[in-house]
Amino acid sequence: MGSTHHPLDWSSYANVIDGRLSSTAQVRHSINPATGEDNPDVPVSTQDDVEEAMQAAKRAQVGWAAISYEDRRKALLAFADAVEAEFKAFSDMLIREQGKPRQFADFEMNIAIKWIRTMTNLDLPTHKIEEEGKTIVTRYTPLGVVVAIIPWNYPIFLATGKIAPCLVTGNTMIVKPSPFTPCGGLKLVELGQRFFPPGVLQALSGDDNLGPWLTSHPIPAKISFTGSTFTGKKVMETASKTLKRVTLELGGNDPAIVCEDVDIADVAPKIAQFAFLNTGQICLALKRVYVHERIFEDFKAAMIAATRLLKVGEGNEPGVFMGPIQNKMQYERVKGLYEHVKEEKLDISLEGDIPSGSGYFINPTIVDRPPENSRLVAEEPFGPIVPLLSYSTYEEAISRANDTHYGLGASIWSGSSERANELAQKIQAGTVWVNTHFHLDGRVPFGGHKESGIGTEWGVSGLVSYCNSQTLFLEK
Ligand code: NAD
Numbered sequence: 001m002g003s004t005h006h007p008l009d010w011s012s013y014a015n016v017i018d019g020r021l022s023s024t025a026q027v028r029h030s031i032n033p034a035t036g037e038d039n040p041d042v043p044v045s046t047q048d049d050v051e052e053a054m055q056a057a058k059r060a061q062v063g064w065a066a067i068s069y070e071d072r073r074k075a076l077l078a079f080a081d082a083v084e085a086e087f088k089a090f091s092d093m094l095i096r097e098q099g100k101p102r103q104f105a106d107f108e109m110n111i112a113i114k115w116i117r118t119m120t121n122l123d124l125p126t127h128k129i130e131e132e133g134k135t136i137v138t139r140y141t142p143l144g145v146v147v148a149i150i151p152w153n154y155p156i157f158l159a160t161g162k163i164a165p166c167l168v169t170g171n172t173m174i175v176k177p178s179p180f181t182p183c184g185g186l187k188l189v190e191l192g193q194r195f196f197p198p199g200v201l202q203a204l205s206g207d208d209n210l211g212p213w214l215t216s217h218p219i220p221a222k223i224s225f226t227g228s229t230f231t232g233k234k235v236m237e238t239a240s241k242t243l244k245r246v247t248l249e250l251g252g253n254d255p256a257i258v259c260e261d262v263d264i265a266d267v268a269p270k271i272a273q274f275a276f277l278n279t280g281q282i283c284l285a286l287k288r289v290y291v292h293e294r295i296f297e298d299f300k301a302a303m304i305a306a307t308r309l310l311k312v313g314e315g316n317e318p319g320v321f322m323g324p325i326q327n328k329m330q331y332e333r334v335k336g337l338y339e340h341v342k343e344e345k346l347d348i349s350l351e352g353d354i355p356s357g358s359g360y361f362i363n364p365t366i367v368d369r370p371p372e373n374s375r376l377v378a379e380e381p382f383g384p385i386v387p388l389l390s391y392s393t394y395e396e397a398i399s400r401a402n403d404t405h406y407g408l409g410a411s412i413w414s415g416s417s418e419r420a421n422e423l424a425q426k427i428q429a430g431t432v433w434v435n436t437h438f439h440l441d442g443r444v445p446f447g448g449h450k451e452s453g454i455g456t457e458w459g460v461s462g463l464v465s466y467c468n469s470q471t472l473f474l475e476k
Helices: 047-066 068-087 087-096 102-121 157-168 182-192 210-216 230-238 264-280 291-308 328-343 394-404 418-426 457-464
Strands: 015-018 021-024 027-031 036-043 127-133 133-143 144-147 172-176 202-203 224-225 245-249 254-258 286-292 347-348 365-368 387-390 408-412 433-434 465-476
Touching: 015 047, 015 182, 015 365, 021 347, 021 465, 036 182, 047 133, 047 144, 047 172, 047 202, 047 210, 068 157, 068 182, 087 102, 087 182, 087 230, 087 245, 102 144, 102 157, 102 210, 144 157, 144 210, 144 408, 157 172, 157 182, 157 224, 157 457, 172 210, 202 394, 224 230, 230 245, 230 264, 254 264, 254 394, 264 286, 264 387, 264 457, 291 347, 291 365, 328 365, 328 387, 365 408, 394 418, 408 418, 457 465
Parallel strands: 144 172, 144 224, 172 202, 224 245, 254 286, 254 408, 286 387, 365 387, 408 433
Antiparallel strands: 015 021, 015 202, 027 036, 127 133, 133 465, 347 365
């Protein structure tokens, strides 16, 4: 827990085990998705590395839980300041390994830091019932060792959103970044070593073996997972063997319902941005846009015009709104969906071509009223391709918006707050917005209904999700 102000060394990348940087015999690297260039080498952890980290996390947890909440809070707030001091370096790495444009890499770093501070400053509730001769106390105690599994779309923000509530409540954590975006997560945890005792915050990078090794290990009490619904189910299955707690933040198929009384010139560009932000690779991206039939054609024209203005390119180029698809696998998936849309002869209103070159770029595509059971409407594309759908009554719009096994986010767009607020309450999703979307707030719970997840992160319930509930019948 030494000096806080010397800069991090961004020239090499190691696991962080028991307070030490730890290399592995085998290494691998991800690819810069905008240029095709190799990113730095990162470790490929072995089962021995997993074992060493697990034992260290377990040892460290006892001492970490014994220090005061206030001291853990101080350490985390100092960590937030240190991340802020490395803002530019983290942002540069997000552009390089994730592919996102500068303005959104900066946005991710801002919320990543904000979430450490917000989560850390929340208080764990304690409930008391006073009776004659006794006090009944319900309090929250740490679970123990937690594994955090992070996806590639918001690699730093989604990590800090788990680290802060986990550590402040007295747990220790092993972070596993995505193999597609390992570098930033490793540096984040390396930086944490200046503030937390050895074993409290560790990081392991690896290949596809690593996730299952971590989730099947007997030591962790909880897996905090953010990723696809497909993988989330596997995590839960493995975790069930030792009844580990799980928080699962999974996929989404967010609908927007656009009422006929909107100001089209104002709303259409916003909808375009919330569909194509992060190149459509957000759990909360708008993935189905339901527009009232009376304004459908005008809205479509305005959305196409707005989408044409969204600049696609490498993240350091000025004014870029959309970077590449993050990795080859996802690029092939989105291309496959695009081919499927063409084969099905769906009505493509804005044809996003696929430029030749080394980056995984795909230009934004808008499809006019595909069938409700088409893959484009039913699946989560996780890329820059969005269906525009029309409806005639609000009842119909709500029923189609809810007709999915996902339930992460949704938004209602209307000139009438009263109408929008009323419709918002009929949506089956963890978060519903009026006249905006993807507006996150660390003070409130976030999570999915249905197959978009189990449990919530953030807010006080997010803190509690890292704890056991304990009721004490104490004598006076
Ligand atoms: P993914 O499920 O492929 O991978 C997520 C993480 O799980 C990675 O670190 C991966 O290495 C790891 N993993 C893979 N197989 C595993 C296994 N068997 N056991 C344990 N870990 C394993 O997801 P992705 O492609 O990285 O991310 C995109 C998905 O994440 C989308 O579906 C998106 O909607 C979802 N997502 C959800 C949220 C949310 O908060 N609800 C946020 C961001 C992304």
